[in-house]
Amino acid sequence: MSLHVIAELRAMAGQEDRLRTALEAMIEPSLDEPGCVSYQPFGNPNDPGHMVVIEEWVDSDALEKHFATEHFQHIAGVIGEILAEPMTIKQLVAE
Numbered sequence: 213m214s215l216h217v218i219a220e221l222r223a224m225a226g227q228e229d230r231l232r233t234a235l236e237a238m239i240e241p242s243l244d245e246p247g248c249v250s251y252q253p254f255g256n257p258n259d260p261g262h263m264v265v266i267e268e269w270v271d272s273d274a275l276e277k278h279f280a281t282e283h284f285q286h287i288a289g290v291i292g293e294i295l296a297e298p299m300t301i302k303q304l305v306a307e
Contacts, residue, residue: 214249215275216304217267227294228260234290235263241283242267247274261296275303 223231235253242251249268256262269275278284291299 213271214306215269215272216306217265217269217275218302218304219265219267219299220301221263221265221291221299222296223261223263223294224296225261230294231261231263231291234287234294235265238265238283238287241281242278245274245278245281247271247277272303 221231221235232253232255239251239253242248247270249270251265251267253263253265256264267275269278
């Protein structure tokens with residue numbers, strides 16, 4: 213079993229680059245975590261403020277540990293300042 217996470221984020225006007233930079237900074241430390249299979253942010257070419265992050269974790273425990281990391285705590289504070297609306301998160305299980 214693996215857990216896929218799809219997070220959708222929308223930056224406030226003028227904060228698009230800051231959001232992109234913050235999400236890109238999450239790639240390496242997230243991939244270094246035990247239990248992280250993949251972590252990839254995507255930009256919408258028709259809407260620069262809209263970003264989607266697709267992640268794969270070995271299980272929900274690995275994802276919960278991710279939420280406690282320093283890099284996750286940092287981005288949680290950053291995105292709280294720059295999002296135009298609350299982020300949406302979907303969790304899907306591949307069996």
